[in-house]
Amino acid sequence: MIKYLNPSYVFKISGKLLNLFKTLLIPLVAIGLIFSLFLSPEDYIQGDSVRIMYIHVPSAWISLFGFAAISFFCILNFLFKIKNVTLIYKSLAPIGLTFNIVAIVTGSLWGQPTWGTWWAWDARLTSMLVLMFFYIAFIFSYKFIKSPDRSIKACTLISVLGLINIIIIKYSVEWWSTLHQPSSISLAKETTVHFSMLIPLGLMVFALFMYVAVIFLMKYRIETIRVKKKGFKKL
Template structure:
């Protein structure tokens, strides 16, 4: 179990960070040139479609990070794994960032297409609730820093938040909303033309790399903080 010693883990994290740094700008330039220049305009929205290349991946990332956080927190509550606690703590701000990004870009897209910045329909409201859950989650870390009750409160928040996730996903199918239904389905064909799918997935890759970079840096900081408290093993 030497792999999990502090020295080793920091070396591996540093290697990862260096690797991502070396390819990040290349992927970013390719992704952006596809999204902004090479990809065609939409037949109806014109150039506004390019907002989708940031909006859709950010929303996906926001949702999936909360799912990971919820699972991690519940495991931490049951099995008391200290490492999971650091993991969740480093992930939460990234999820908040991308949820906010999805809401802001969605709003920017909504003005020219729908004619309004915001509508209280089921999809938009449930997304706002997700953002609030992220905020609660992060505030709880700050307030109950070393309290015994921290895991309990965190798991309560993540249970409630996790129930919200399928509501966000299926809100556009269950209820009448202003937001359009999902274009990309796990099973079946997507209703986005393939020339627009390429920049979409490239931007997803860019944002995922960015997530990984920020996560590793934050995780490293958390590990160093613990090391300073003189605990020998995770």
């Protein structure tokens, strides 16, 4: 068990994984884009704007899962003081923030032709914006708080508040009246996206998660090298 937590072992394995993921990434993105841009049909009412969904939905999921993951590792670090996991959440947080912004921007681009507005202060959109601020606060607190002890405490506080916000995002469309539509895909009920659109969506989710894995591993390895050079204390 200890062997698998050893940074140099992880470094070696992550290099192999990275190569594998890199090879998979290009074909996956290509197939996903061909399906979502050319092979999938128009929507009966939105027309071609439905294609924005194939980026918007995966991005939103990535930002939600990303925050859940960094919170998990941050709390783990707070409880058990496992220094290695700081590398994980430092590598993951900027990716989550990026996809959060992608989700907001693509949502806005979709909103203009469908709803007739770029932005609405409804519960779903606002809570996604709040998530962006939580990401920024999280990144700031490990970047600019010098003392590791205090930085972990700040990150943990943001994690706890942010996790509650994740739950709010998830259920915002059910608890309150919002302009944003309810979830089309959920475990609790039958999906309301037609099969011909579900395929490109699934492919894009897969491709973008693979992209996240590649970027994450690259960043993680860079962080590992940085730690090896400087040691944990000077991070």
